[in-house]
Amino acid sequence: MRFFIDLRRSLREAMVVFRRNGLVSLGCIVISTVALFSFSVILLMAVYVRFGTISIGDRLNVTAFLEATLTHEEVNTILVRIRHLPETKDAVYVSPEEALRELKSKFHDLEIDASPIPPSVRITPGDTAYVPVLIAQLTELEGVSSVTDITEAASNFFGIVQIGTILGIALLLIFFAGFLFIVSASTGISIYSFRREIEIMQLVGASRTFVQNPFIILGSLYGLIGALLSSLFLIPSYQRIDNFYHAFIAFDPIPLDEYNILSRIILLALLVGLATGWISAKQSVRRYLK
Amino acid sequence: MKKGFEAKNSSILIAKDLVKTYPPYQKAVNRISFSVEKGEFVFIVGKSGAGKTTLFRLLSKQEEADSGQIFINGNDITRIPPKRGYLVRRELGVVYQDFKLIHYKTVYENISYALEVQSVPDRKIRKKVDEVLQVVELSHKRKALPLTLSGGEQQRVAIARALVNRPLILFADEPTGNLDWDTSWEILKLFMAINCQGTTIVMATHNEKLLQLMKLRTIVLEQGKKTDEIFY
Incomplete structure (x- = not known):
């Protein structure tokens, strides 16, 4: 009962x-909006x-060419072994x-009937x-004649992703710290204008919690x-970014819609x-309570 | 006229060897001891800087003494942690020279706030505030904002707020300091009426004229020390 009485009074x-605090309140809301919008974007x-990066990374496939003399069973065994490697996500x-x-679809004027390409597994x-570990393991497999070496491309890509991730996290942290500072400062200004009232509240016997509650709610x-x-x-903004992304990365294998990115970010922004x-x-x- | 400190069992307030030093070495209150009986009206006098306000802040647990003890109704309030000081203040009423009213709240809201902080239900608050508004004769101004009232009326609101909790002791720190003589006299008469109903009052003042008229027990402070205690 006391809790509800206090809650109603605090509200x-x-x-x-x-x-x-009309103007200051408006200022605080505008600042919060701008800061949270920047953070969300x-x-x-x-x-x-x-x-x-994940989508591009998915296209960095390793191809293991198999010996042409292998039987159907032997190919199947190799395929199962490759699929069981911990570094493998998928193997076809x-x-x-x-x-x-595939070759003919890329080069329409190609006129050959017999395939010059040996059977292969695309991993x-x-x-x-x-990638480097995977290539090393594939090379050692019996029945694999050669493996396309994309180590350099993969390591370059991996480096870019790492730098991008670090920069992204740093940028997010900077924005978040700035957001915290700005919102704290503006809320502080709002509360500063009530410092005299806070003192009076304490003088008449208000507990710290009772004094704090309205301002915390505020x-x-x-x-x-x-x-x-x-x-x-x-x-x-989400629609623009999404359109840009899909224009840039066609045939994206990741079903972005399933992730509900927008609703998740909105929920995060609210929290x-x-x-x-x-x-x-x-x-x-x-x-002001000290 | 007799002098000296003598605490009795019936004392509602006992201060023992109170010391408060502000940095670096300014002793605002220096080994002050005195006691106040239940229902008594005591004056504390002294020039500016004598330590009156600091003493009041210690007695109402707004500040902590460096050493010494304060007993209110037999309880040593110096042993209560500062964070729980609000519990002591709920048992006391304090009136200030500058009224300390919340300007955006009406007369009624200013008074009721002292009860709201104790989670008193609205129905009881209405009853108590109405009673106390009658005591200070401000029932007709219940919806007025403090800044629309005269100095004397604002002080009466502050007194009503201090009284609404039925305090054990009413501390008044220079309550007439901002008022003209006629208004001061009206306020003092109000304090007398409250005292007659049994409330203990400790009032700080430097108004010599009031002291001469009242002829009540007076504790004299000088540079943080109790230099005299006058009993009429």
């Missing part, structure tokens, strides 16, 4: 402070870049006839970092409204906005 007090871009057998069809590595409200507004702006508002308000009001 009412938070609304009073929100209204009385950077996060969205980071997600698409990550998917892009390509017969000489299929290889010829997708679990990660581009596994901070959370700033964060929540900021997150909702930033989500509204994020929807058109981040709420938590940041909460924490920054708690920190700011603590200063």
Whole structure:
């Protein structure tokens, strides 16, 4: 009962402070919106870049050419062994006839009837970092005559992905720290204008929790409204980024729609906005409680 | 007239050897001891910087003493952790020279706030606030904002807020400091009426004229020390 009485009073007090601090409240919401929108866009871009690299990485296949004299059973045994390698994500057998069809589809004026390409297994590595190990293991397999060496391409790609990942994380952290600082500062300004009232509240016997609660609700409200507004702006940005991505990477094997990227980022933005508002308000009001 | 410190069992407030030093070495309160009986009206006098406000802040647990003890109704409040100081303040009423009213709250809301912080239900709050508004004769101004009131009226609101909890002791730190003589006298009469109903009052003032008129027990402070105690 006491809890509900206090909660109702804290909510009412938070609304009073929100209204009385009209301009500062508006400023806090705008700042939260801009900061959360920037954070969400950077996060969205980071997600698409990550998917892009995975998608490109998937096309870095290793081909193991088999000896032409192998029986059907022997080919099957090799295929099973390759599929069981821990570095293998997927392995597909390509017969000489299929290889010829692919070749003809790329070079239309090619006039040959017998396939010059031996039977092969096309392997997708679990990660581009596994390529050197995978090639070494394939080379040692009995019945494998040669393996296409894409180690250099893979290591270059792996390097780019690593740099991209580090840069992405650094950028996200910088943005997040900036966001925290800006939201804390603006919430702090809002609470600063109530420092006298905070002192009076304590003088009449209000507990720390009772004094803090309205301001924590206020901070959370700033964060929540900021997150909702930033989500509204994020929807058109998402569509643009998504269109650009699909124009850039055609025939993407990753079913992006299944990941609900937008709704996940919106949910994250709401949580981040709420938590940041909460924490920054708690920190700011603590200063005046000492 | 007699002098000296003598704490009795019926004392509602006992201060023993209170010391408070502000950095670097300024002793704002220096080994002050005194006691106040239940229902008593005591003045604390002294010039600016004598230590009156610091003493009040120690007595109402707004600050912690470096050493010494404070007993309120037999409980040593110096042993209560500062974080729980609000529990002590709920048992006391404090009135300040600058009223310390929340400007965006109405007279009613300012008074009721002292009860709201204790999770008192609205129905009880209404009853108590109405009673106390009658005591300070401000029932007709319940919806007014403090800044629309005169200085005397604002101080009466502050007194009502201090009284609404039925405090064990009412501390008043220069409550007439910002008021003209007539208004000061009105406020003092109000304090007298409250005291007559049994509330213990400890009031700081440097208004000599009031002291001469009242002729009540007076503790004199100078440079943080108790230099005299006058009993009429």
